[in-house]
Amino acid sequence: MLQIKHFSLRFSLYGKGLEQRDLEVISSLDVDIKAGELVSIIGSSGSGKSLLAHAVLGILPANAHLSGELYYQGQALTKKALEKLRGREIALIPQSVTYLDPTMKVGKQVMGVRHDAADVEAVFRRYKLPASVMDKYPFELSGGMARRILVSAAVIAGAKLIIADEPTPGLSETLAKEALAHLRELADMGCGVMLITHDITLALEVSDRISIFYSGLTLETALRRDFEDGGRSLRHPYTRALWKALPQNDFSPLPGFQPYAGTVTEQCAFFPRCTMATEECLHPIPMRDLRDGKVRCIHAA
Numbered sequence: 001m002l003q004i005k006h007f008s009l010r011f012s013l014y015g016k017g018l019e020q021r022d023l024e025v026i027s028s029l030d031v032d033i034k035a036g037e038l039v040s041i042i043g044s045s046g047s048g049k050s051l052l053a054h055a056v057l058g059i060l061p062a063n064a065h066l067s068g069e070l071y072y073q074g075q076a077l078t079k080k081a082l083e084k085l086r087g088r089e090i091a092l093i094p095q096s097v098t099y100l101d102p103t104m105k106v107g108k109q110v111m112g113v114r115h116d117a118a119d120v121e122a123v124f125r126r127y128k129l130p131a132s133v134m135d136k137y138p139f140e141l142s143g144g145m146a147r148r149i150l151v152s153a154a155v156i157a158g159a160k161l162i163i164a165d166e167p168t169p170g171l172s173e174t175l176a177k178e179a180l181a182h183l184r185e186l187a188d189m190g191c192g193v194m195l196i197t198h199d200i201t202l203a204l205e206v207s208d209r210i211s212i213f214y215s216g217l218t219l220e221t222a223l224r225r226d227f228e229d230g231g232r233s234l235r236h237p238y239t240r241a242l243w244k245a246l247p248q249n250d251f252s253p254l255p256g257f258q259p260y261a262g263t264v265t266e267q268c269a270f271f272p273r274c275t276m277a278t279e280e281c282l283h284p285i286p287m288r289d290l291r292d293g294k295v296r297c298i299h300a301a
């Protein structure tokens, strides 16, 4: 349904006077999502993963420059194609409920121009929202209700590809699990779902596959079951370190810090923190297929 190959993204910025420089935020990213599949993109804050969502939706600012290939159902995601697909076949469940218009009642916002009140009520019933919510403004909603409104808007649009950008921060554990259960349900109904999150524990509960994002690169794409045997099936040292750092596992943090994408040199991005590093790692490392997944590490076996 969605295929992203060798995707990179940089922004042109102005410094003093007319001095211009480029800031690279994604240097090489590969992801694919099939119908009926939920794929999580895991990365820490500032790793550029939300920009990926905006790139797929074509809502990046004018100073953004993309390269690489993006396809939806085999069709190149050009600006023109995105104008037709965005908000219809491809929908965003945004990070913040501030995406809702604060001056408009939520019923009208969810309804859009192609549906009526009966359609909205039917979707609201599915997400346990009373019909009276239609007459409320966003500020009158609880956090959980607002999340369900955002999911309702994607469902009523009839979206086939849903991009959920950090849908759980600020929610209680119960509400976060409920929000992710809704995404899982959409995948089970045949949608392709991209879940962008920093919460690996929650993502593991609902995902079919997990892509690990680091300094603007995908380092590994793993199956959910790869996390279930003590992390031994994971392919990349960083993914194994993430697994070990979870409270339910060793709870041992990984020393060092993640460099900004624009500062990564020609060597493997994980080189400074990697206990397996050798001289061969002092070169750009391509992504390769390995055991039903993908990895960007020459020593992965």
Ligand code: SF4
Residues within 6 Å of the ligand: 237, 238, 268, 269, 270, 271, 274, 275, 276, 277, 278, 281, 285, 296, 297, 298, 299, 300
């Ligand atoms: S390529 Fe080398 S430095 Fe990079 S993750 Fe693999 S072993 Fe570590």
